Amino acid sequence: MTALDPAAEQVLQDVAVSDLDRARARAMLGLGKTGDQHTDSRSLREVITGSKAGWYTVIVLGLLGLVGTLQGYAFGVMAPEIARTLGITRSEIATLNAVKALATAALTIPLVMTVQRTPRRAFVTIVGAFVWAVFGLMTAFVTTLAGLAVVLIADGATSGTQTTMHMPLLADSYPPQGRVRILSMYAGMGAGGNIVAPLTIAALTTWAALTWRGVFLFTGLLTLVVAVLATRLRDPGFGHLDTEKVRAASVAGPVQHGPQLGFAEITRRLMMVPTIRRQLAGWMVLGAMAVPLGTFITFLLDERWGIGPGGRGILAATQAAVALGMLAKFGKVGERMLRDNPASVVQLASVFIAASTVATSLAALAPYFAVVVVLLTVGSAGIAMLAPSLGALQMGLVPAEMRPHAIALGGLSAGFGGLTGSIYLSGIDRRFGVAGAIVALAIPGLIAALIVRSCAKTLESDIDHMVTDLVEEARVQAAVANQAPLPLLALRGIDAKYGDLQVLFDIDFTVAEGEIVALLGTNGSGKSTMLKVISGLLLPSAGSVRLSGTDITYMSAERRVRLGITQIPGGHAVFGPLTVVDNLRAYAETLDLGARALAPEIDRCLELFPALGDRRNQLAATLSGGEQQMLALTKAAILRPRLLLIDELSLGLAPTIVGGLLQRVEDLRQSGTTIVLVEQSVNLALSVCERAYFLERGTVRFSGAGKDLLQRDDLLRAVFLHGADAASTRRDKGAP
Amino acid sequence: MSDEAGRVTPRGILTVCLVTLLLLSGCTLSGLSFRKDGRLTIENLADRSEITIPYLLEFSFAGTLSPKGASAFGVLIDWTPPPPGKTLASLLDNDPACSDPLGCPEGYLERNRITVTTETSIMIDNVPVGTDRQESRGYHEITIVLVDAEGRRVGETSAFARFRVPGINE
Numbered sequence: 001m002t003a004l005d006p007a008a009e010q011v012l013q014d015v016a017v018s019d020l021d022r023a024r025a026r027a028m029l030g031l032g033k034t035g036d037q038h039t040d041s042r043s044l045r046e047v048i049t050g051s052k053a054g055w056y057t058v059i060v061l062g063l064l065g066l067v068g069t070l071q072g073y074a075f076g077v078m079a080p081e082i083a084r085t086l087g088i089t090r091s092e093i094a095t096l097n098a099v100k101a102l103a104t105a106a107l108t109i110p111l112v113m114t115v116q117r118t119p120r121r122a123f124v125t126i127v128g129a130f131v132w133a134v135f136g137l138m139t140a141f142v143t144t145l146a147g148l149a150v151v152l153i154a155d156g157a158t159s160g161t162q163t164t165m166h167m168p169l170l171a172d173s174y175p176p177q178g179r180v181r182i183l184s185m186y187a188g189m190g191a192g193g194n195i196v197a198p199l200t201i202a203a204l205t206t207w208a209a210l211t212w213r214g215v216f217l218f219t220g221l222l223t224l225v226v227a228v229l230a231t232r233l234r235d236p237g238f239g240h241l242d243t244e245k246v247r248a249a250s251v252a253g254p255v256q257h258g259p260q261l262g263f264a265e266i267t268r269r270l271m272m273v274p275t276i277r278r279q280l281a282g283w284m285v286l287g288a289m290a291v292p293l294g295t296f297i298t299f300l301l302d303e304r305w306g307i308g309p310g311g312r313g314i315l316a317a318t319q320a321a322v323a324l325g326m327l328a329k330f331g332k333v334g335e336r337m338l339r340d341n342p343a344s345v346v347q348l349a350s351v352f353i354a355a356s357t358v359a360t361s362l363a364a365l366a367p368y369f370a371v372v373v374v375l376l377t378v379g380s381a382g383i384a385m386l387a388p389s390l391g392a393l394q395m396g397l398v399p400a401e402m403r404p405h406a407i408a409l410g411g412l413s414a415g416f417g418g419l420t421g422s423i424y425l426s427g428i429d430r431r432f433g434v435a436g437a438i439v440a441l442a443i444p445g446l447i448a449a450l451i452v453r454s455c456a457k458t459l460e461s462d463i464d465h466m467v468t469d470l471v472e473e474a475r476v477q478a479a480v481a482n483q484a485p486l487p488l489l490a491l492r493g494i495d496a497k498y499g500d501l502q503v504l505f506d507i508d509f510t511v512a513e514g515e516i517v518a519l520l521g522t523n524g525s526g527k528s529t530m531l532k533v534i535s536g537l538l539l540p541s542a543g544s545v546r547l548s549g550t551d552i553t554y555m556s557a558e559r560r561v562r563l564g565i566t567q568i569p570g571g572h573a574v575f576g577p578l579t580v581v582d583n584l585r586a587y588a589e590t591l592d593l594g595a596r597a598l599a600p601e602i603d604r605c606l607e608l609f610p611a612l613g614d615r616r617n618q619l620a621a622t623l624s625g626g627e628q629q630m631l632a633l634t635k636a637a638i639l640r641p642r643l644l645l646i647d648e649l650s651l652g653l654a655p656t657i658v659g660g661l662l663q664r665v666e667d668l669r670q671s672g673t674t675i676v677l678v679e680q681s682v683n684l685a686l687s688v689c690e691r692a693y694f695l696e697r698g699t700v701r702f703s704g705a706g707k708d709l710l711q712r713d714d715l716l717r718a719v720f721l722h723g724a725d726a727a728s729t730r731r732d733k734g735a736p
Numbered sequence: 737m738s739d740e741a742g743r744v745t746p747r748g749i750l751t752v753c754l755v756t757l758l759l760l761s762g763c764t765l766s767g768l769s770f771r772k773d774g775r776l777t778i779e780n781l782a783d784r785s786e787i788t789i790p791y792l793l794e795f796s797f798a799g800t801l802s803p804k805g806a807s808a809f810g811v812l813i814d815w816t817p818p819p820p821g822k823t824l825a826s827l828l829d830n831d832p833a834c835s836d837p838l839g840c841p842e843g844y845l846e847r848n849r850i851t852v853t854t855e856t857s858i859m860i861d862n863v864p865v866g867t868d869r870q871e872s873r874g875y876h877e878i879t880i881v882l883v884d885a886e887g888r889r890v891g892e893t894s895a896f897a898r899f900r901v902p903g904i905n906e
Contacts (some may be wrong), residue, residue, distance in 0.1 A: 084879060085769075085892045087819035141768065143819065205772075211892070214770040303874075306784070 005512060008485045012510065015475035016492075017468045025246040025467035030176030030335065031342050031396045032463075044185070044331065047178030053236065057173045058182055060230045061166045062189030064129055067223045068162055069193025070200060071136055071155075073316075074219050077201055077309050078212035085212065088145045096145075096152050098419070101291075103156035105415035108164045108408040113263045115404055119172075121165045122235040128161030129227035137220030140213040163411050168403035171395040172236045179395060180338060181331030183388035188327040191384055194320035198313025239400025246467060247474035256477035258550050262559075266405045269554035272539050273465075274458035275397060276406060278451055279390065283410045284417035286353065286448035289441045290383060291418025292425050293360065296441075297376065299434045305369055319377045323384035334389055342393060342463060343456035349389045350453035356382030357445025364438035390452070397462060399470065417444075465542050468493075472544060473551055480549040488513040488674050489534065489643055494543035496526075496533050503529045504698045507543070511643070516665070516675040518685035518706065521695035527678045528570060530695070531645045534676070535567040536560045547643065561590050564642030570678070571651055573632030576621030580612055580631055583620050587635040605634045608664055626657035633664055644668060647678045662688050682709070682716060767820065769892040775799045776809075776880055776895040784875065785899045790861040795880055795895055801854060806882035806890040811858050813849035817879050817894060823887040824850050852887055863901050875900055 026032030048055055075082075079093045111128075115121050135155045142148045167183065174182045204210045204218055238244065247255045261269065270276050301307040301315070337344045356379040363375035398406050421444060429437040472492070479486060489511040496504040504526045511517045519527050532538035534545060536557035545553045552560055575583050584602050606613040609630040615623065620631060629649060636644050646665065650658040666688055669675055679685035686692060686706035694702035694715050702709055709715070775798040781787070793811075801807050810817065810824045818826050825840055827850060834840035845851070851858060863876050875898040882890045 080896075083816055084894050084896060085819070087817055087822065087889075089816050140770070143768075209772045209774070211769050211772055213768055217770060308784070 005485050005487075008487050008510075008512065011479050011484045011486055012490060015472055015479060017471045017475075021250065021471050022464055022467050024249070025471055026463060027339075028176070028246050028249065029242050029396050029463075029467065030179060030338055030392075033339050042178070044178060044181045047174060047181065051174050051241075053173035057233065058170060058185055059189075060226070060233060061125070061170060062186050062192075063226045064125070064162060064230065065166065065186060065190035066193040066196060067219065067226050068159055069190055070197045071159075071219050071223065073193070073197035074201055074212075074215050075139075077313075078215060081212045082148070086143065086145060086148060088148070092145060096149055098422070099149065100152040100156035101415055101418065103153040104160045104163070105412045107157035108160045108411055109263070111160055111164055112404045112408045115165070116263060116266060116401060117260050119235040119237045119401075121169050121404065122233040125161050125165045125169065126227065126230050126233055128158045128165070129223065129230050132158035132161075133220055133223035133227045135220075136216060136223050140216035140220060160411075164404045164408050167391055167395065167407055168400070169233075169235070171403060172239060172241060172400055174241070176242045176396065177335065177339075180334035180388050180392045183391050184327040184331040184334070187384060187387040188324045191320040191323045191327070195317040195324075198310070198317055202310060202313065242396070243400045243470055246470045250471040250474040251478040253478055253481070255474055256481045258473065258477055258480075259555075260401075261554055262556070263405070265554050265556055265559075266402050267409065268539060268556075270398060270402060270406055270409060272541055272554070273397065273462050274541070275455045275462040276394075276409075278455045278458065279394065280409055280413040282448050282451040282455070284413040285444045285451060286386075287414030287417025288421030288424065288444040289357065289417075289448060291414065292422045293438075293441060296425065296429070296434055296437050297360075297363075300364060300438060301372075303434055305372065315373060315376065318373070319380040322377050323381045326381045326385060327388065330385055330388065334392065338392060338396070342396070343459050345389050345393055346452055346455040346459060349386055350449040352382040352385045352389070353452060354446060354449040356380070357442050357449065360445075361439045361442040364435040393459075397459075397466060399466070461542075469544060469551075469553075476546060476549045476551070486546075486549045487511060488515075488548055489676070490544075490546045490549075491530075491534070492544045492546075494530070494533055494545070495541045496529055496538055497541050498529075502541075502698065504533070504540070507695075507698075507700055509693060509700070509703075511674055511676060513548075513674055514669065514672065515691065516669050516677060516689045518682075518689035518692040519676055519678045519695065520680070520682055520685055520692055520709070523680070524697075525695040526698040527695055528647055529698075531567055531647055531676065531678060534643075535565055535645055537567070558590070561639065564640075565645070566636045566639045566641035566643070567645040568632045568636050568647060568649070570647035573635070574620040574623075574628050577619065579617050579619055580606075580623070581616045583631055583635055584638050588638050590639065601638055605637045608634055608637055608667070626653050626661070629653065629657075629661055630664075633661065633668070637668060641673055644673050644675045645678075646675060648680065649677065650679065650681055650684055658684060686710065767891065773893055776882070776893050778878070778880065778895045778897050781878070781897045781899060783897045785897070786902055787860070787899050789863065789901055790859055792857055792859050793878065794857045796856055797882075803885060805884065807885045808852050808854050808883050809856070810881045810883040810887070810889065811851040811853060812879045812881070813860065814864055814876050815848075815850060815879070817881045818889050820889050820891055822889055824852065824883060824889070825887055852883060 023032060042050065048058065075097075083089065083093055111124060115124055132155060135151050135158065138151050139148070139155070142151055166186065170182050170186055171179060200218075201215060204215050208214070210218065244255060298312060301312055307315070334345060334348075337348065359375040359382070360379035363372045363379065366372045366375060394406055394410070395403055421441075424444075425437045425440065428440045432440070476486070487510040489509070491507055491509040494504050494507040494509070495502060507526075507530060509530070519530065521527050529538060533540050536552070536555060536559075539554060543553070544551055547560075547563055547565065550563070552563065552565075555563075575586060578586060581602060584605060585598065588598050588601060603613075606616065609627075612627065612630050612634060615627070620628060623631065633646075633649075636646075649661055649665070653661070662684070665675060665677070677685055677689060686709070689706055691704065692702070692706045692709050693700055694709060694712075696715070702712060702715055777796050777798075779794040779796055781791075781793055795809075797809070799806070812824070812827075815827055818824060825834065825845060828834045828840055828845070828848065831840070831848075833844060849862075849864070860878070877896065877898050880895040882893055884890050
């Protein structure tokens with residue numbers, strides 16, 4: 001039996017992340033500061049010219065945002081004319097808009113999948129811009145509703161590159177110390193579209209006397225020009241100015257990377273971050289307010305104040321100008337807030353949302369038009385502040401390669417919220433009119449403010465978790481590259497929850513290659529939960545799980561099986577309605593073995609328990625409890641696991657049978673399998689395990705040699721008392 | 737479509753262009769109006785006006801009507817006009833009264849406020865009552881298009897205005 005190598009223990013100590021490491025990493029990400037690092041006080045111009053990207057990236061992406069605003073505005077203003085030409089109703093136009101929004105949101109997912117492994121966001125942006133331009137041009141030539149639908153869906157799909165790619169590209173092109181200002185500048189150029197758009201559309205439709213077709217021809221050509229300008233965009237790589245820098249600063253040599261996560265794994269990982277979850281909830285509720293707001297404000301201005309498209313354009317331009325001014329002022333302040341206290345940024349963002357909500361609701365009731373203009377301007381300026389403030393925070397909260405995913409999830413949340421909000425408001429509109437609908441928007445608006453504000457509670461710990469993961473990963477990968485001795489399995493600082501109920505607290509757990517380690521504790525102490533965290537059936541809310549140094553914390557259970565981790569679940573490890581052989585075949589499916597290779601594998605495994613071989617065609621449900629556990633072990637053996645997790649092998653079995661099973665477990669270990677054995681029976685476990693961990697209420701109360709655990713009466717009393725209690729219960733029920 | 741550095745390759749651009757051309761084949765390049773022709777104009781009803789009915793609407797046409805092309809005007813109240821090439825009667829395709837192979841009954845289109853005329857004025861003497869005007873916020877819409885002898889819309893030329901009739905549908 002093997003104990004953990006002292007050299008491996010030393011490696012684990014070396015890769016551990018200290019508070020100072022975290023503070024330094026946070027300072028590099030612009031989310032904190034340290035006394036020994038000077039504050040970056042460069043002007044925006046210096047930040048931009050000092051970066052490799054220069055002015056080009058932010059201006060080109062900003063221009064794409066601007067033409068996006070222009071195209072959106074053109075479609076909104078020209079919709080009635082389009083309807084009259086193509087013979088489609090206003091409802092059909094509204095449906096097309098909804099379909100376009102849905103396409104924009106839904107198609108961000110495949111877009112994100114194309115960039116998650118290779119940093120090709122610039123390429124996707126360029127191609128997206130060209131396709132977008134072409135579809136913009138094609139809008140000018142459609143003659144049917146179906147044609148318009150196809151063009152709009154494609155337009156939505158390609159304009160989705162803006163929402164998902166631009167912000168991560170900007171975040172990786174410029175240092176985090178100037179991030180809020182850069183994002184403010186980018187948002188400002190998008191807002192500038194609201195100034196340019198009304199003027200351009202007015203000029204095109206009056207002076208140039210263009211129809212909607214002419215307008216789309218113009219905007220399509222303009223987009224094409226910007227797309228050509230964008231062809232020099234280059235992807236700077238994932239996080240070389242922040243997260244990669246943190247990794248590089250954590251190790252002496254070059255930064256090594258472990259296996260990459262897939263789309264679903266990244267999404268699950270993001271959803272495990274409480275702040276991200278809250279942000280997404282916030283976007284969803286905010287979407288319910290913000291998405292339909294524009295339509296209802298248009299109706300308010302039109303119906304109550306008689307303001308036509310021209311007047312509304314002037315108002316939109318005024319709002320954009322004020323937003324631009326505020327964005328210009330906010331950048332530097334936002335960066336300082338992020339550096340000094342990131343939580344204050346979300347608090348400020350929640351104030352922006354609340355102020356916008358209140359101002360917009362009051363605008364619906366205001367008796368004077370001047371007051372309406374002021375209130376609507378305040379409302380739109382508040383919303384404009386959210387992109388740079390929450391965007392910069394979101395960019396800092398997740399590793400660079402996961403940023404497009406975070407943004408896509410945000411877009412989907414806002415889109416779903418918008419759809420819900422539209423349904424909610426159309427009902428209110430019918431009953432109380434347009435002013436009533438706008439006032440009703442205060443409800444989702446204020447709820448969104450509260451949700452965003454609640455991010456402040458979890459933000460600090462989530463940033464710490466993220467930087468800890470970054471630094472630890474870099475150090476472990478460096479250790480792997482240096483062939484340092486690492487344990488087969490290492491859990492660090494694991495927290496796990498079922499909903500809001502936390503079950504595991506800061507668990508550290510290591511298992512050396514070839515070892516059998518006992519995991520002991522009373523019922524409800526968290527043993528089975530820990531096995532689930534190792535096998536991937538449950539994701540931890542904090543901490544890391546590593547297999548020979550490879551970070552598998554967020555890997556799917558299926559991938560872990562392929563890496564060699566197999567779990568025998570307690571009490572129900574076989575498929576009752578299947579025969580013994582089919583049980584084995586079902587497990588072997590995971591290995592993609594052909595039928596020819598499978599048969600000898602099954603024979604090999606059945607040799608472990610010859611009694612099972614005699615019953616190979618018998619239904620598993622008809623086997624005795626001991627035979628079912630034998631089958632469970634056989635199923636695990638067919639996968640030839642590197643790490644076998646066994647949950648309650650002896651539960652309800654006679655000692656003689658358990659003895660035989662334990663002998664097979666020992667045989668598996670001899671053949672090279674490392675084993676974690678969860679048991680309630682201490683004596684049984686320690687008969688095969690040299691080392692043991694003892695869990696109590698989700699924390700490790702003991703770890704060390706089994707013989708030392710036997711001296712700990714304070715711990716074992718609980719197990720024995722519980723065991724005696726359980727035994728008496730079984731006796732009372734007539735169990736043997 | 738991109739090389740290792742993520743740069744756009746000529747093959748990538750070519751692929752995008754080919755796909756685009758394929759999609760472009762679904763569009764039309766002829767008969768589309770990119771500039772306002774301004775030939776058809778409503779003369780005595782500004783957009784978003786209030787009127788009382790009956791109201792004599794006057795409009796003008798700077799072109800000439802011909803038997804082979806645009807031979808009449810189609811005047812529609814609270815209808816989105818059909819696309820070019822479709823008849824005005826197609827708006828009532830789903831109306832059970834028009835399910836007869838011979839088409840709608842005599843005068844049915846007019847009763848539904850779809851009028852074909854060669855005159856440049858028309859009397860508005862009724863507007864829909866009891867219909868849901870929520871979508872247009874109480875405004876009625878009048879659209880004038882060009883039609884051929886069979887009532888088919890010709891070209892994309894149109895004139896449009898919205899009006900309210902105080903006391904009705906508000």
